[in-house]
Amino acid sequence: MNYFETKRARIEIIPMIDIMFFLLVFFIMITLHMIPSTGVASKMPKSSTTTALEPPKVLVNVDDEGDITVEGQKLTAEALTVRLKAQGDPDKVVVTIAGEKTTSLQSMMKVMDACRQAGITQIGLAAHATEEAH
Structure with a gap:
């Protein structure tokens, strides 16, 4: 009677962790490009x-x-x-x-x-x- 047994749903967590790490790296890279101080455009000597x-x-x-x-x-x-x-x-x-x-x-x-x-x-x-x- 194995045909009528219900399978338990499994949530695959590994792909979700991969996506979270990708988002973390993405936000870190974006933040690093925003950090350098910007000045006013000028004609320096x-x-x-x-x-x-x-x-x-x-x-x-x-x-x-x-x-x-x-x-x-x-x-x-x-x-x-x-x-x-x-x-x-x-x-x-x-x-x-x-x-x-x-x-x-x-x-x-x-x-x-x-x-x-x-x-x-x-x-x-x-x-x-x-x-x-x-």
Whole structure:
């Protein structure tokens, strides 16, 4: 009388685990592409002695009018100092300042002073390499 016995339904869990791992990897890859800090498009000055720096922890943009922007937020020099102090250990914070070609030296110095007041010593200036440097 085996013909009339009902079979118990089985849920196959292995394919479901494969799909979950695939989704996990997919979301991790998407998230990693979203993490790098994005700056404001600017025409940076050129230099023949540029060197590659490690990715900065904080990218500060200074436009030609002297406005300071960090991660899309306009800040004053004082607010920048407060924000940098909140980053934690100043020896581990790397700041890169990206300015326009026409940004005044005084505006750049204002940002550097704000960084130094926060205790930051690792400050870099962003520049494009000239063709001669390649």
